[in-house]
Amino acid sequence: MTAQTSLGQRVRHLLGQQVLAGIGSRLMPYLYLAPALFFIGLFVLWPVARAFYNSLYDGNLLFPYREYVGPQRYVDLLTNPRFHQILIQSAYYLALMLAGVFALPILLALLTLNVTPREVGFFQSVFFLPTVIAANIAVSVWIWFYNPTGGLFNTVIKALGIEPVVWLRNKDTVIPAVALVAIWKQFGFHYLLALAGLKSISTDLTEAAAVDGANNRTIMRRIILPLFGPTALFLLVITLIQGLEFTFVPIEVLTRGGPAGASSNLVYSIYQEGFRTFRVGLASAQSVVLIALFGGLAYVQYRMLERNVQYER
Amino acid sequence: MNASAWERFVSRTILLLALLVVVTPLVYLVGLSFKVPEGIFSNPMVPFSWPLDLTNYRNVLRQMDVPKFFLNSLIYAGGVTLGQLLLAIPAAFAFSYYNFRFKNLLMSAVLISLIVPFVVTYVPNYLLLARWGLLNTLPGMIIPMLGISVGFGIFLLRQSFQTFPKEVFDAAHIDGANSWQVLWRVLVPSSWSPIVSVAIYIFIITWNRFIWPLLVGGGDPSSYTMTVAVDIYYANPESGANWGNLMAASVVSTLPIMALYIALRRQILRTFTEGAVKG
Numbered sequence: 001m002t003a004q005t006s007l008g009q010r011v012r013h014l015l016g017q018q019v020l021a022g023i024g025s026r027l028m029p030y031l032y033l034a035p036a037l038f039f040i041g042l043f044v045l046w047p048v049a050r051a052f053y054n055s056l057y058d059g060n061l062l063f064p065y066r067e068y069v070g071p072q073r074y075v076d077l078l079t080n081p082r083f084h085q086i087l088i089q090s091a092y093y094l095a096l097m098l099a100g101v102f103a104l105p106i107l108l109a110l111l112t113l114n115v116t117p118r119e120v121g122f123f124q125s126v127f128f129l130p131t132v133i134a135a136n137i138a139v140s141v142w143i144w145f146y147n148p149t150g151g152l153f154n155t156v157i158k159a160l161g162i163e164p165v166v167w168l169r170n171k172d173t174v175i176p177a178v179a180l181v182a183i184w185k186q187f188g189f190h191y192l193l194a195l196a197g198l199k200s201i202s203t204d205l206t207e208a209a210a211v212d213g214a215n216n217r218t219i220m221r222r223i224i225l226p227l228f229g230p231t232a233l234f235l236l237v238i239t240l241i242q243g244l245e246f247t248f249v250p251i252e253v254l255t256r257g258g259p260a261g262a263s264s265n266l267v268y269s270i271y272q273e274g275f276r277t278f279r280v281g282l283a284s285a286q287s288v289v290l291i292a293l294f295g296g297l298a299y300v301q302y303r304m305l306e307r308n309v310q311y312e313r
Numbered sequence: 314m315n316a317s318a319w320e321r322f323v324s325r326t327i328l329l330l331a332l333l334v335v336v337t338p339l340v341y342l343v344g345l346s347f348k349v350p351e352g353i354f355s356n357p358m359v360p361f362s363w364p365l366d367l368t369n370y371r372n373v374l375r376q377m378d379v380p381k382f383f384l385n386s387l388i389y390a391g392g393v394t395l396g397q398l399l400l401a402i403p404a405a406f407a408f409s410y411y412n413f414r415f416k417n418l419l420m421s422a423v424l425i426s427l428i429v430p431f432v433v434t435y436v437p438n439y440l441l442l443a444r445w446g447l448l449n450t451l452p453g454m455i456i457p458m459l460g461i462s463v464g465f466g467i468f469l470l471r472q473s474f475q476t477f478p479k480e481v482f483d484a485a486h487i488d489g490a491n492s493w494q495v496l497w498r499v500l501v502p503s504s505w506s507p508i509v510s511v512a513i514y515i516f517i518i519t520w521n522r523f524i525w526p527l528l529v530g531g532g533d534p535s536s537y538t539m540t541v542a543v544d545i546y547y548a549n550p551e552s553g554a555n556w557g558n559l560m561a562a563s564v565v566s567t568l569p570i571m572a573l574y575i576a577l578r579r580q581i582l583r584t585f586t587e588g589a590v591k592g
Contacts, residue, residue, distance in 0.1 A: 028492055032407035033419060036400040036463055043460030044426040047437035054436065064440060108331055114316035114324035123328055125578050127335055132574045132581070134521035134540045137563040140547065141342040144556050150354030152341070184335065189585065196586045216316070245430060249523055253544070267432050274436040275528060287433040298428045305424045 048291070055284035064280045073285050082261070083286075090244055090265040092175055097243035100183030101190045102235055106228075109194035110220075124195060127188035135185060135249035142181045143254060168255050174263040181250040190235055197231025198224065230304075237301045241294050244268075266290050346370070346560035353556045369561035373546075377562060378534070382542040385451060385530075386566075389538050390520040392455040394512050400459060401466030402508070406496050408467065409474040410482070427464040431525075434461065439528060449533035454526055458519065466511050469587060473507035474500065510584040513577060517570055539566035 055073055059066035077083055112120055130138050145152045146167040154164040167177045201224055209219050244267040251257060257264035257272055264272065266286060274283035291298075316324065337360075344360030345353060346369050352362060373379065407413075408420060438457045439448075447453030477500060485495045501508065523540040530536035537545065543562045574581060 026413070029407040029411035029413040029416075032403035032411075032496075036404035036467060037419060037422065039400060039460030039463060040422060040426045041460070043438055043441075043457040044429050044434060045422065047434040048429055050437035050440075051433055061436075061439070061443070108328060111324040111327055114321050115328065119325070119328075123332065124582060126332055128582060128585075129339060129574075130335060131585075132517060132521075132570060133339075133567050134523060134570075136523040136540055136544050137567055138338070138342075140543070140559055140563050141338045141345070144341070144345065144353075144560075145338065147354075150357055152357045155357040184338065188335065192582060192586055216320075241428070241430075245432065248432070252524065267430065270432050271435060271524070274439075280436055280440075283436055287430075287436075290430060291433065294430070301428055302421075302424055305427070306421075 051284045051287040051291075053284075054280055055288050056281070058279075058281045060278040061274070061280060062278075069281060073281060074288075077282070077285050077289070085261065086264055086266055086269050089175060089263070090267075093179055093247055093265050094240060094243045096176060096179040097183065097186075097239055097246060098236075100179065101186045101243070101246065102239040104183075105187055105190035106194045106232060106235065109191055109198055110224075112195060113198060113224075120195070124192060127191050129188065130185050131189040136253050138185055139181055139250050139253040142184075142250075146177060146254070168263075169259050171259060171262040174255060174259065178247060178250050178254055178263050181254065182247040185250070186246045190239070193235060194231060197228055197234075200231075201227045234301075234304060237297055237304070241297050241301060266293075342560055343564060345556055346564050348557055350555060350557045369555075369557035370565070372555070372558050373561045373565060376558075377542060377546055379565060381535075382537050382539045383566075385536060386520055386538040386540070388451050389454050389526065390516050392451070393458045393519045394515045396455065396459045397463045397466045397515050398508065398512060400463050401470055401511070402501065403496065404463075404467045405470035405474050406500065409471045409477075410479075410492075423464045423467050426460070427462075427468070431461070435525075435528060442529060447529075449530055449536045451530070451536055454529045454536065454538075458525070462515070462518070466515060469511050469514075469584070470504075470507065472587075473504055477504065510580055513573065513581060514584045517573065517581070520570055542566070 054064055056068065056070050057065045058069045058073075112123060115123075148154060148164060148166045148169075153167065158164055165173055167173050205223050205227075206219050209223055214222070244265050247265060248267055248271070251263055251265070251268045252271075255263045257268055267290065270283050270286045270290065273279045273286060341360045344362075347365040347367070348362045348369075349366045350368055350372075356362070404423075408416070434457075442448050442453045442457070445453070447456070481499060481503075482495055485499050486492075490498065520538075521540065522538075523544065526536075526538040527541050527544065530538065531541055531545070534542075543559070543566050546562055547559045
């Protein structure tokens with residue numbers, strides 16, 4: 001206790017003095033950073049470099065460097081019709097994710113502006129529930145929903161007089177069925193972010209506009225939507241970059257990419273080639289394609305993060 | 314913005330409908346776990362059957378080594394949380410407190426690590442763990458995670474450390490404290506609340522991870538986490554796609570996170586928001 005009071009007194013005494021630069025040697029910041037950067041380098045940045053290197057070899061998980069293949073790997077991959085199929089399916093997934101975890105959360109967050117603050121807290125907490133549960137566990141109940149004979153969906157559509165559907169074994173329904181689960185899991189999180197973006201728009205502005213005689217539609221169009229722009233852009237970018245990752249666990253739990261690869265996508269395919277068929281080189285080459293395709297978007301996200309860093313100063 | 318009564322009614326109705334869609338699977342998750350095993354498909358439209366039946370829970374506790382897997386999850390999530398904090402706190406301190414050469418470059422490395430898709434790192438890290446003989450061990454599961462998402466902690470803590478009045482550091486320094494003591498005796502005790510928030514965030518995310526613990530620990534029951542155990546239990550022919558059992562196992566494995574969420578909802582929602590905006 002006494003140490004603290006004496007510290008407090010000295011704080012008052014020294015307030016405003018700049019002696020910061022004197023603390024520690026010039027090496028200190030590097031020593032504080034070294035452990036974290038070592039782990040980041042070893043387990044995140046180095047693996048990215050390894051992916052490039054590994055993609056040039058043929059081998060399996062036990063012997064990844066059995067044979068040098070070189071750039072021919074990419075020629076083979078990019079001309080492979082099965083890989084084209086995976087890219088098309090990835091685009092299909094992303095389109096569904098854009099509707100479900102970009103457009104829908106923003107729309108519902110805008111509607112939330114019309115209800116009382118107490119209700120906002122309630123909706124926020126409940127919508128977030130699926131996000132806070134482990135993905136494979138949250139997804140497990142959907143296996144039962146999609147069960148062809150006694151599951152909920154077929155029971156409902158049979159009651160409506162429609163032919164039952166084998167949701168997860170049918171090439172035409174499997175991607176929407178899996179995407180729906182991924183959307184359900186991720187929706188609440190994006191709703192939370194959209195709502196936080198809307199709430200950060202000062203009510204002073206909207207109230208001042210209302211006093212000046214602006215109607216609700218004008219306020220929405222001229223004030224709320226423009227100021228919401230950065231949040232919307234952020235949601236758009238993370239949906240595009242992580243959209244395929246959101247579908248990863250639902251695919252693994254519901255279909256394992258089946259039937260006959262019809263529900264796979266680029267992210268799931270990397271995992272499958274690496275750990276199911278053990279073709280490390282192929283998995284690595286697909287990783288490189290993933291990085292190439294999303295690198296541009298990742299750069300946009302990086303710039304947004306960087307700007308955030310600067311705003312804090 | 315003042316909505317008319319009609320707008321308010323429409324908004325509320327649409328939100329309640331969305332709420333129904335979001336909640337229904339969770340209601341079934343809990344409801345099916347309390348149905349008698351034979352009756353799981355008997356009345357699909359009604360999630361609960363009365364009276365509640367505990368057979369599924371008895372089966373799960375008998376067939377699955379719940380205490381063991383629970384402990385594994387606790388060690389895994391706790392180890393990652395503690396390790397990331399021990400790495401992130403000094404790093405955030407350095408970024409928020411010092412000016413030094415390559416500061417921007419090193420910060421960029423942290424930011425980039427947050428953007429790299431997780432799936433790209435699986436194979437190289439798996440090969441590394443295999444070489445070190447750490448597959449199917451909890452340390453093998455924990456150690457790479459100390460690099461993979463430590464950036465979040467650095468990011469979030471850095472921001473709160475920056476709001477700390479620098480004069481207090483100066484005073485402590487004049488008192489003869491070195492920067493290490495300033496960090497652990499002054500900054501950390503007075504930043505307790507943001508540190509706990511970040512800890513809860515890391516803990517929840519890590520507890521919920523599935524693919525990574527499956528890859529590293531899925532080969533040996535001694536290293537199953539709860540999420541992995543539930544998945545393998547479901548695939549196990551002995552439990553025979555017994556939905557009730559699967560749901561009961563799911564409910565059991567989710568309880569600690571649910572308890573955390575219900576107790577600290579506001580704090581958790583805030584930290585998740587900040588974590589996302591920052592990366």
